[in-house]
Amino acid sequence: MASPRDPTQFTRESAERIANVVRAAELAVPEARPLSFERIETPQKSRLFRVCTFTGAWSINATKTVTFKNQTATPNTVAAVNLFCGLSPAASCDVSIAKEGTAWYLVQPNVTQLPGYSSSGTQVLVIVSGNLRFIGTTAC
Numbered sequence: 001m002a003s004p005r006d007p008t009q010f011t012r013e014s015a016e017r018i019a020n021v022v023r024a025a026e027l028a029v030p031e032a033r034p035l036s037f038e039r040i041e042t043p044q045k046s047r048l049f050r051v052c053t054f055t056g057a058w059s060i061n062a063t064k065t066v067t068f069k070n071q072t073a074t075p076n077t078v079a080a081v082n083l084f085c086g087l088s089p090a091a092s093c094d095v096s097i098a099k100e101g102t103a104w105y106l107v108q109p110n111v112t113q114l115p116g117y118s119s120s121g122t123q124v125l126v127i128v129s130g131n132l133r134f135i136g137t138t139a140c
Contacts, residue, residue, distance in 0.1 A: 048099045049107075052080070057088040058106070060130065066097060066104075080104040086131035089113050 002009075010018070052066035060082055068076045080097045087093065087109050094110040109132070111117065111125060116134035123134040 046099070050078075050097050050099075050104075051094060052078075052097055053092050053094055055089075055092050057086070057131075058082050059086045060084070066095065069094070078104050080106055082106040085109075085127065086129075088115065088131045090115055 051069045053069060054064050054066045056064075058064045063079045063081050065077050066080050068078075078097075080095075081103060083105060087095075089109075091113070093113045096107045097104045098107045099105075111132070111134075112119075114125075114132055114134060116123065116136065118134070118136060122137045124137060126133060126135055128135075
């Protein structure tokens with residue numbers, strides 16, 4: 001019986017068989033990429049919540065192009081759907097949007113930018129002709 005330290009002995013037939021397998025492996029077209037020990041880059045996670053701006057009126061069930069805040073590189077706009085309330089700000093308005101699947105949806109407008117808002121006095125947020133508006137109140 002051979003000791004574990006003894007060199008392996010091959011017959012001529014086994015040496016030819018091993019040589020044929022090595023040649024076939026060397027000549028075969030690889031079916032996968034060769035092993036690599038490069039750093040694997042993890043893809044950047046997509047954002048599901050964004051703060052944007054829009055201009056003009058935005059009615060319920062309508063799609064509006066909104067521009068991402070703090071992102072100047074293009075693409076910096078997406079189309080978002082408003083399912084909640086009509087908006088008709090006098091100027092550019094900030095909104096938050098969220099992504100569901102592949103679609104973007106309005107989540108919340110900046111109500112301080114809506115018509116009728118005042119930083120003083122008492123106001124009520126109401127829906128007038130399908131649009132959110134602030135109405136000032138007076139004491140009785």
